Amino acid sequence: MDIIVTIFSTIIDQLQKPTLAFLIGGMLLASLGSKLEVPEPVYKFIVMLLLLKVGLGAGISVRDANLTELLVPAAGAAIVGVLIVLLGSRTLARWKGVSKIDGLATAGLFGAVSASTLAAGMAVLDDENIAYEGFIGALYPFMDIAALVTAIVMAKVSVARRASNAEIAADGTMAMNAAPKTEPAQIEGLEKGLVKTILVDTFRSPAISALLIGLAIGIFAAPDSVYDSFYEPLFRGLLSILMLIMGMEAWARLSELRKVAHAYILYGIAAPLVHGMLGFGVGLIAHHLTGFSAGGVVLLSIMAASSSDISGPPTMRGALPEANPSAYVGTSTGLGTPVAILSIPLFMALAAAFIG
Template structure:
């Protein structure tokens, strides 16, 4: 009982801090029908700066990082991303009323990473004075790309198997065979190319490369790091308004998406937390790192994922996967951050 009280009191305390307060404030504005709008170019610029900040910080830290200390968490992050998609393919994608394509697209989006949720987790740990590895941002693309590639590949293979199975007898006894299978290797290369060229991954990888190969420390400290918290608060406000507006889209799809949007972030975060504990035992991964791995797993992509899925799976319904992710998944993921902090404190101490 005392543990539950501690978690609830911690959650209430976190809601009073800027990160969650601005998210909830944005949802409240949208709920009351406010006409406030943040121009799309401003939103994109904020996202770019936040990704560059995360990438630069990770790159600067990688210069001094031990290869094994980085490689093992990276492998763990990729495996978690794949596991989340496989879990979604065996649950949501198989439910009645949910098309396989829509279910896999949703699973892919939930397996990928939200940079804003990761930034929110970092901000909360900073406010609590909890240390974490500086290279943690470098784990983002490993989980993100692994999840998106797995989801798109499985969705495409499922669609081709379904097409091949839909054979019908033609007049005269001829049989029409469905669409023949395509070159899976070429498809995977195309998916990887599209993912790496997406705006979010490009900005993150640019920051990583500059942080590793150049010496941008002064620019990072005097510009990106200084603006980080203010820009994040605006992004949380935007996401809060968008989250509320997306809730209405779920009326058009199966109620299964609502249950998935509410429960999946917690299940996925638990997977990430478990993987973090394993990495902690193997490499001495910090408690803050374990929390952020759980945060990444609990999050669902709001930047790189949607355009990648729209391009690779045009048959999938954006109202299903984007509405579920932004309308439910993202708020639940952000609101669950205090839970992972509390669990880390109870298990390994932070």
């Protein structure tokens, strides 16, 4: 009973903090029909600065990090990304009325990471003076790329098999002999350069590029002074504007869900919580193996609960043009992102209860 009271009081308290308050404020403005707009270039500039800040901070911390302490959470992050997609392939992608391609694309976005949600989690922990590993930002690409590659490969293989079956069905006399010849050839051709293409496209995406260059500079250069004097002071102000934008965007995307199956609504609400608990469990394992901090466990949970809002959608559009953006973007931005951000207090309370 005490845990429930603690979780509830933590949630109420955090809803009043700037990070979550700006998100809710944006949703309220959009619901009231406000014409407030933030120009797209400004939005992209804010995201770039936030990701550079996260990357620089992670790189500076990686310089002094113990290799084992970094590798265990990194491996855990990649595993979580893959597991989320596999879970989506067994649930949403098999739901009646849901296209398998759309279901896998949606699962891929939910397995990937939202940079803004991660930044929001860091801000909340900073406000509460809860310590976490500085290299947390370096875990972002492990989960993000693992989820996107897994989802796209599974979707492409599904398309190849479906095309193979259709070709075989068109000629009943070849049904017994065509399957062994056509399907392996298609899948082999598919797998040849697919993973490499996905990796290249993902690394070239704006979000990952900004994060990785910040990470590299933090590790191999000495950006501490510009980090402390420029990026750190701007962080919370820029994040508040981003949360306002995301709140308005989330409300606008909710209308897109009317065009697709109601299964997406249920998935968008439940998946962040289920995925976050999966991340929390992996974080606990890392905690017991390497002493991974309670704050680190919370942020790994937030990464797992989040769904990609920057790098994922363009990656999916390019790799799976047949997938319906209203399904995977609407579910991700319209429901997944606000639920993930609003669940931050839940994971904080769980960490306090199980780790202390």
